[in-house]
Amino acid sequence: MATKKSGWAAFPHDNAAFVYDGAALKKNWARLHKGDAEPFPTDKAVEEAWRLYHAGDFQGAYEAGLAAGLDGYNAANKAACIYNNYLETSDAKKQKAYEEIAARCEELQAAQKKNANAYYLAAYALGRYGQLIGVAKALTQGIGGKVRTALETAIKLDPKHSDAHIALGTFNAEVIEKVGTMIGKMTYGVSKEAAVENYEKALKLNPDSAIARTEMADGLYKLFGDKKMKDVERLYGEAAACEPKDAMECLDIEAAKAEME
Numbered sequence: 001m002a003t004k005k006s007g008w009a010a011f012p013h014d015n016a017a018f019v020y021d022g023a024a025l026k027k028n029w030a031r032l033h034k035g036d037a038e039p040f041p042t043d044k045a046v047e048e049a050w051r052l053y054h055a056g057d058f059q060g061a062y063e064a065g066l067a068a069g070l071d072g073y074n075a076a077n078k079a080a081c082i083y084n085n086y087l088e089t090s091d092a093k094k095q096k097a098y099e100e101i102a103a104r105c106e107e108l109q110a111a112q113k114k115n116a117n118a119y120y121l122a123a124y125a126l127g128r129y130g131q132l133i134g135v136a137k138a139l140t141q142g143i144g145g146k147v148r149t150a151l152e153t154a155i156k157l158d159p160k161h162s163d164a165h166i167a168l169g170t171f172n173a174e175v176i177e178k179v180g181t182m183i184g185k186m187t188y189g190v191s192k193e194a195a196v197e198n199y200e201k202a203l204k205l206n207p208d209s210a211i212a213r214t215e216m217a218d219g220l221y222k223l224f225g226d227k228k229m230k231d232v233e234r235l236y237g238e239a240a241a242c243e244p245k246d247a248m249e250c251l252d253i254e255a256a257k258a259e260m261e
Contacts, residue, residue: 009087011056034206035163049075056247058083077121086251101125116158123150135178162206169198173219210252213239
């Protein structure tokens with residue numbers, strides 16, 4: 001288990017299986033990054049940041065990623081995203097972190113226009129920020145449009161980006177839940193069909209993903225309510241039975257187990 005550093009909570013589970021020393025990281029890279037399609041780093045410092053990230057040392061990964069410069073931003077941003085989503089307890093700290101992540105993503109987009117995760121992680125941070133302030137408020141502030149554009153750009157740059165498909169499915173579901181099917185379609189271009197399609201695509205691209213299942217379950221419930229309860233329960237059961245390969249997947253799976261209880 002990682003030790004606690006100043007201000008950041010330690011990863012709360014055993015991380016022994018998630019330490020990818022030496023060549024092990026490259027060997028397992030394709031499986032570890034099946035969700036975000038991040039290419040294997042050419043820079044040793046960036047490689048180390050990702051190694052820390054997978055092991056659950058989110059603060060270490062964040063600091064190492066920032067220290068490595070622009071090429072390390074995706075590792076730093078993803079570490080901050082996952083840490084704030086699962087382990088940070090202060091909403092004020094989360095909001096500040098998501099704003100900072102989004103700003104770094106913009107910087108990275110300007111420098112590396114074809115970097116799919118510079119767009120995906122911007123959408124992730126803005127989406128989580130929107131959930132904190134309330135989806136309706138986020139939509140009136142224009143955050144919804146930014147999230148959608150960032151996700152569509154990520155998918156255009158990398159059609160196999162499973163996580164971006166999940167997030168786009170959730171975007172459709174959350175907007176419809178807040179404003180209804182008709183206004184959702186007319187104002188934000190979202191639909192129930194598009195949500196389901198995105199979730200299914202994500203699972204096809206990354207069949208071992210727990211988060212694809214839990215997000216799809218939540219999305220189906222938002223869109224169809226009790227009518228889809230059997231699917232919701234099945235997806236949660238499958239998510240809880242997934243085998244984690246790193247700290248983030250472990251947190252995804254533990255969250256699914258907690259939800260089922």
